[in-house]
Amino acid sequence: MRRWLWGEPGQSAGRRAALLAALLGACLALWLIALLATHDARERVAGVSSAVRDNLEFALADTLGVAYQDRALVGAPCHSVARQLQEQGAYTAYVRDVVLVSRGMRYCSAVRGEIAVPLSELLNWQPGLQYRLARPYRGSNTALAVFFGTAPGNGVLVWVEGRYLADMVHSAGKLGFPDIGIEVAGTRFMLNAGDLAAGEAAAAAGSPTLVRRDAAQAAARGIVDIRRLEGHPIAVIASAPRSLVLHESLKYLVLLPLTAGFAALAVFALHSRRAARRSFAAELQRGLRRGEFIPYYQPVVDLESKLCTGVEVLARWEHPRRGLLEPEQFIPAIEQQRLAVALTLDLIPRVLRDLESLVLPPAFHLAFNITSEHFDDVGFWADDAPLFALLRANITPVLEITERDAVSLVEHQRSAIQRAKARGIKLAVDDFGTGYCGLAYFKQFEVDFLKLDRIFVQADQDDKVSGQIVDVTLNFAHALDLAVVAEGIECEAQRAQLAGKGVRLGQGYYFARPMMLAALRDWLPAHLERVTPPPGPRGEVSGVAERT
Known part of the structure; x- marks a missing residue:
């Protein structure tokens, strides 16, 4: 290598310049690869969070439709509306339960029939829409509660199936390797998978669940993308480790030898061309000296x-x-x-x-x-x-x-x-x-x-x-x-x-x-006008033929 770099004076400078160009080209390629890989990693995480958000918006549209439709049933006796609530829950894919609320009490459930549970155990009554992530009843999985308050103390409570939410998050996470979280009213919940094995085990059991993420894990790390649902206090947060950038960079590694090689060849060719010009200029001067x-x-x-x-x-x-x-x-x-x-x-x-x-x-x-x-x-x-x-x-x-x-x-x-x-x-x-x-x-x-x-x-x-x-x-x-x-x-x-x-x-x-x-x-001689040359010293005439 040393002989190649410092060998022949006429070529060693070009080789060193080509090597330097290759190193600079490799650095440029690494920078470009990092830029492209980071962009692709961000796009991948953003694609996952967008997919979850779109699915969640679709589910909420059906949920709100049920809540608006059942507001007229609030206050009616449970035995007269229970069957109607049950049919509604059966025909709506994302709904786990529909509960009527009157005078601050949850009194009629599509799943359990007539009940008597204070609304305050879940949330405080307010007019309009409220959202919570909670368990519908003891022993059940976490679900999304959507409450539509009508008159004071009255309203419709619709529970979005927790398994559907967990499956949505779990499937999206498989596509892009990120951690997926759903934040509702400032509270963030993650898939029940502190590690990948736990998540796979939950999926294999057929009952993936959503669990509350503690405060220590609240801040997402690495590559983060947040997608908020328009008109709802709900956000989908996707994050992935920085190692995803390395994974994405593998497809661009071919740029490294290509860029380094092209830079080296271009500089070596330019240097050789300049050297050739300098060499030719030296040959011209030598040619003039040597006649x-x-x-x-x-x-x-x-x-x-x-x-x-x-x-x-x-x-x-x-x-x-x-x-x-x-x-x-x-x-x-x-x-x-x-x-x-x-x-x-x-x-x-x-x-x-x-x-x-x-x-x-x-x-x-x-x-x-x-x-x-x-x-x-x-x-x-x-x-x-x-x-x-x-x-x-x-x-x-x-x-x-x-x-x-x-x-x-x-x-x-x-x-x-x-x-x-x-x-x-x-x-x-x-x-x-x-x-x-x-x-x-x-x-x-x-x-x-x-x-x-x-x-x-x-x-x-x-x-x-x-x-x-x-x-x-x-x-x-x-x-x-x-x-x-x-x-x-x-x-x-x-x-x-x-x-x-x-x-x-x-x-x-x-x-x-x-x-x-x-x-x-x-x-x-055949193409010159005939001239009479001057006489020689003894009177001879010197012609062209004689001079040549």
């Missing part, structure tokens, strides 16, 4: 005569491991690392050495691509900079400004560019119409060339939009006295069409692909 970047040349030709008027210098990278890399594989990284000026300054001496072996016509154009970084570099425009060595070689440098960069010049930059143009440097706007803001360049620079992007050159003849853009661009260039160079010409039809519209210069695979010096040396 691994070489110039390729793509000719620019006159569309009418098809003779070469110049070349564009394009960089290629002879990577020691990956072979020859095209510009799109490294130029974005070059610009991101602000190595564009270093690359240009590395290529210029190589280009000068290459062109020494060629006889070129006067003012032969040699184009380099530049970015906003070149304008920020004071040394690139200095009077003794390598850029101006091209002028001394009877070559006209053309600097192609790419539109993908927003260039905003300050005064000293404008002055440096004006001095460079005064000495013979030409400027061109590359990929016109596809980049940042081409028109702004013509205001900042004294542009000499406009390069029409290949997407317009290679458009279908039926593409009226591209055709109109080409026409507008040519009119714009003509108005500013700019030479237009068409990029990406790949067939004779494109050449002829552009030449017919007045485009003078072009480049593309139809004429020549980018090539190394050896290929350019073979290609140029």
